[in-house]
Amino acid sequence: MFAGRVIITYKNLVIRTTVGFLAFIGLGGIVEKTVSAEPYVQRTTAKMIKSNGQTNLYFKFQKPYRARLILHKTTGNYIKKTVTLPKGTIVSGVPDRDGHKFTTIHNGAVDVSYQLKKRVVKGYQSATLNFAVKYSSGILRQVKKPAYSLPYGHNILWTGKPVNLWPKRAVTSPSQIKITSDGYVESYHYHSVTAGDTTINYQVKPNSSVKINHVLKRGSSIYFYYRDHLKGVSDKRVRKAGPYQYRLTLTNKHTPYAFGDPDNDMFQYASFYSVGNRSYWTVDGASDVYDPATGTD
Template sequence: MKKQLLAGLIGLAALLIGGTSQTTAHADATVNIGGTTVSRSYLNIDTYYRATRAVKAHVTYYRAKDGKRQYTKAIKLPKGTIVAGWIVPKHQLAHGKWGNELTFGQGNLNEKLLNAGAKKGYVAGGTVSYALKHLKKVKRPVYMPAYSSGDLYLGGAKATLQGDNQKKRVFRITTNGYVELIARNAKVQTDAAFAGKPLHQAKIKKTRVKGATRYLYLSSKMTGTGIKTTRVGKKGAYQYRLALKNLHQPQDLSYYDDDRGEVYVFDSLYTVGGVTYYTPICFGSEIED
């Protein structure tokens, strides 16, 4: 739901460039997705920020198995870290202070950074930062797919029709430039199902876009995943290349609700190293909650 809220809060932001041929912008702030006209505010459009110096972020950790216990601690974001989120206007913060905060979107940063030093059995939940003067607004990183918050779930058109509990694996592109492959943890609640340690992870060293494909250059390959990485160098940071291709086949999952009217839901299909995945790109209704 954080992603949906984020899309609603900042959906009127400028249309992001690249990889958007499946949608066409109109002057009245609508887009056409697969023949359906929807409000641009329903799109998963994130606002990105880069840390101009090392800054603190406060992470709330909750017990994975039931979510009944939680605690908060600070982590340090290195200079240059890119995050996505929305600014919550001035309100009362901890210790009686007042100020603004940047609330991060879900699945924003790589697991190692978020969960470093976390108590056993706990996973990262909400993340905020109060260091707004050291967080500069930037364009969407080229490695991030348009209208996606970075989570791509295993499966094609049929998989998009299944419920959240049927999702088996997520390929995650973090805002700070990592790729992670995470298997579902069936032993924990839904919100924490994909918050565990990745099966495989790698730092994105370079990105090249050609047509509908993003080529992500990595220093290590994704092994044992079915995802193909091509070796393009013998040493150095750019040894392996992973192809992320937009199939331009939006999946219309919209439905009618008695209280909310028409609810518009769309997923977009991709291949990740030759394996089909899908990512949510649109969620919104005629009558907002």
């Protein structure tokens, strides 16, 4: 379930993403050419999504905390800078455990907002949050999954349609929506740059960003309310003033798919959403082996 490195392979194309390194997933990944079999794409079941979906734990900082940002330039070089996470910041985290007890919390799969990064990221193409905090220190504590979070995955959605989407993912120009752990919705336009041997398809600065002020859940839909229009998405103005002027609707279409490369026994699982009036998809999780005949792993 998204443990370690995930490889999505298509005919004449391989996309490699390292789960712990969120900039590559959120910003486009490492893209290189190879020769492979035809991709496998097939409708799957909600049971498979539940079995293989990546769930996230969330934590809130109880005091200001100085974390590291790993920054990436077009030269291919990395540099580390410090960013202060204010008290109350919610992050996703991966715990080390001693039995049932948490020992150390590491940065998780869901990214934090550009608002937290913007003071130190000028001139860089990607910025990945990095921290390791002893849970016994009281610096952070576990909280419930925020209402704005998606059920599984990295809280990132791409534009597109099922079945014929994946072979084209790295050669078309999909828009991206990111829902951050600290409660922002960010929209990104495709903007590819080469950074050393890495291709980054989405820049660190979003095209538009808004703070979520209220969330409603009804059936398969999530409603985000915020003050200002989010550029690049079809939100709706529902009030003339105040913090809830705009509403963005995300509806799970309940059409899960499995896709991947049978040669490598690597499969991923995706769910499709309508966001405003457009179709989006998100990666929920992954497994090493998938049997298309039985729909089991």
